[in-house]
Amino acid sequence: MSYARRVAYNTIVQMxxxxxxxxxxxxxxxxxxSGFQPERWGIYVALTTYINLFATIAxxxxxxxxxxxxxxxxxxxxAVSKKYLGFRFVTAAVLLGSAPLISLLVPVYHQYxxxxxxxAVGQFFLILNQLFVSFVQARLLMGWASLSDLCGRLLVMTGxxxxxxxxxxxxxxxxxxxxxxxxxxxxMLITFLVVGRMVPLRLEFRWREWPALLxxxxxxxxxxxxxxxxxxxxxxxxxLVKPPVDVGIYGNAYKIIEIYLLLPGIFVGxxxxxxxxxxxxxxxxxxGLFQKAFDLIIMSVVPLVLFTVLLAPYIIxxxxxxxxxxxxxxxxxxxxSIGVWFVIYLVENTLIAxxxxxxxxxxxxxxxxxxxxxxxxxxxxxSYVGAAYTTFISELAAGICVCFLLYxxxxxxxxxxxxxxxxxxxxxxxxxxxAVRAHSTQWLTTYLGWHRLxxxxxxxxxxxxxxxxxxIPLWVxxxxxxxxxxxxxxxxxx
Numbered sequence: 419m420s421y422a423r424r425v426a427y428n429t430i431v432q433m434x435x436x437x438x439x440x441x442x443x444x445x446x447x448x449x450x451x452s453g454f455q456p457e458r459w460g461i462y463v464a465l466t467t468y469i470n471l472f473a474t475i476a477x478x479x480x481x482x483x484x485x486x487x488x489x490x491x492x493x494x495x496x497a498v499s500k501k502y503l504g505f506r507f508v509t510a511a512v513l514l515g516s517a518p519l520i521s522l523l524v525p526v527y528h529q530y531x532x533x534x535x536x537x538a539v540g541q542f543f544l545i546l547n548q549l550f551v552s553f554v555q556a557r558l559l560m561g562w563a564s565l566s567d568l569c570g571r572l573l574v575m576t577g578x579x580x581x582x583x584x585x586x587x588x589x590x591x592x593x594x595x596x597x598x599x600x601x602x603x604x605x606m607l608i609t610f611l612v613v614g615r616m617v618p619l620r621l622e623f624r625w626r627e628w629p630a631l632l633x634x635x636x637x638x639x640x641x642x643x644x645x646x647x648x649x650x651x652x653x654x655x656x657x658l659v660k661p662p663v664d665v666g667i668y669g670n671a672y673k674i675i676e677i678y679l680l681l682p683g684i685f686v687g688x689x690x691x692x693x694x695x696x697x698x699x700x701x702x703x704x705x706g707l708f709q710k711a712f713d714l715i716i717m718s719v720v721p722l723v724l725f726t727v728l729l730a731p732y733i734i735x736x737x738x739x740x741x742x743x744x745x746x747x748x749x750x751x752x753x754x755s756i757g758v759w760f761v762i763y764l765v766e767n768t769l770i771a772x773x774x775x776x777x778x779x780x781x782x783x784x785x786x787x788x789x790x791x792x793x794x795x796x797x798x799x800x801s802y803v804g805a806a807y808t809t810f811i812s813e814l815a816a817g818i819c820v821c822f823l824l825y826x827x828x829x830x831x832x833x834x835x836x837x838x839x840x841x842x843x844x845x846x847x848x849x850x851x852x853a854v855r856a857h858s859t860q861w862l863t864t865y866l867g868w869h870r871l872x873x874x875x876x877x878x879x880x881x882x883x884x885x886x887x888x889x890i891p892l893w894v895x896x897x898x899x900x901x902x903x904x905x906x907x908x909x910x911x912x
Contacts, residue, residue, distance in 0.1 A: 435563075435565070449582060461530070465534060469514075469534055472513055503549060540598050543606040547606040573604050577601070664802050670745040670748075708832060711764055717839065717840055725881050726753035727754075755810045772827060784819070842895070846887060
């Protein structure tokens with residue numbers, strides 16, 4: 419199978435896997451919302467936000483550096499893996515182990531340090547798993563990673579169901595955290611067994627090599643931490659200064675956004691090895707790959723944003739029956755950030771492939787400072803609404819900066835034909851939705867009386883209709899970008 423076909427196959431497998439796992443995650447969130455009252459749900463969101471801060475820091479950019487090195491030296495996979503595995507084990511243990519200790523010093527979290535300790539164990543296994551996922555990503559075998567992720571999420575979903583059915587209410591939060599840890603362990607074990615069949619995995623502590631490794635990953639580590647501050651500062655500040663109910667309202671909207679944020683990683687992750695190789699050997703091919711990836715992302719994200727903005731109350735209604743209007747409003751604001759984030763993700767990964775992570779870190783640092791300052795002003799005054807608007811404004815600023823950086827490095831800006839086509843498609847969808855707007859209130863009232871499965875089927879039908887209304891006129895008018903007129907493998911191979 420040619421490389422282009424393998425990329426296409428890998429992308430399709432990941433898309434299917436992400437769709438299924440996202441569905442399972444939504445069911446789990448729905449179970450949590452139904453089982454917990456709004457305040458308890460807000461506490462759970464605050465705890466997971468806290469531990470995710472440390473989990474993201476614990477990555478240190480090691481997974482990306484490991485993937486880049488595997489892509490450049492595919493024949494030395496065993497040596498490369500030995501170099502990084504022990505380093506990842508120790509750094510993750512130290513950084514995640516500090517989470518419950520630091521929580522004792524934070525008034526909002528100190529009474530939940532036991533739960534944070536349990537969640538830290540689960541995140542430790544997920545951090546190890548990221549290294550194994552990078553290996554199968556380099557080999558374009560992401561089907562295994564999708565399978566392991568699905569198994570872990572299915573275990574969490576099933577466990578959550580039985581927790582709320584059989585466990586007394588005072589112990590439910592504790593039981594749910596144990597279930598999350600079980601899913602993380604299962605996820606890691608499956609990927610570990612798969613990778614172990616392709617390359618020997620032995621835990622070696624090469625202490626003398628670690629200072630050099632730290633210097634190597636330091637720029638990416640700074641980028642990871644700054645990106646984390648950029649994306650998670652709002653939830654963290656909200657948990658510190660506002661009641662758990664507000665945290666839960668924002669958490670409902672952000673859970674949807676977190677699922678969306680997985681999508682660009684599917685495609686960009688598949689072409690990252692090709693971007694790395696082209697960046698060092700064939701700049702012209704790199705520009706061609708970037709243009710095609712840019713066109714695909716733009717044409718994909720616009721209907722996703724439209725779908726979210728137009729059907730936000732329906733989407734939130736699947737997750738919870740509490741505070742639907744408030745969560746839907748936050749989701750509509752955050753939806754516009756998604757379009758910017760998809761482009762940022764592609765541009766930043768292209769710059770990393772060109773070894774410009776220091777420059778990207780400087781941009782992320784400036785964006786993080788701006789984001790924190792704006793959040794500190796907006797959240798005490800406007801709560802979750804201020805957090806949502808701050809996210810969009812800071813994303814837009816960061817997007818402008820990284821695009822300017824890309825131009826400075828490559829002396830290249832992509833064709834904006836796809837942007838124009840997407841704008842025409844969005845206008846057509848807007849007219850279509852305006853035509854049916856008169857029935858929206860009645861539909862929502864009826865919709866909230868349906869069974870949850872019926873609601874999901876309705877959303878899938880609505881997404882399909884909006885996608886057709888978006889794509890068919892562009893196809894008839896000849897406004898689809900060239901990469902979408904070709905078969906995907908052929909489009910990526912040129």
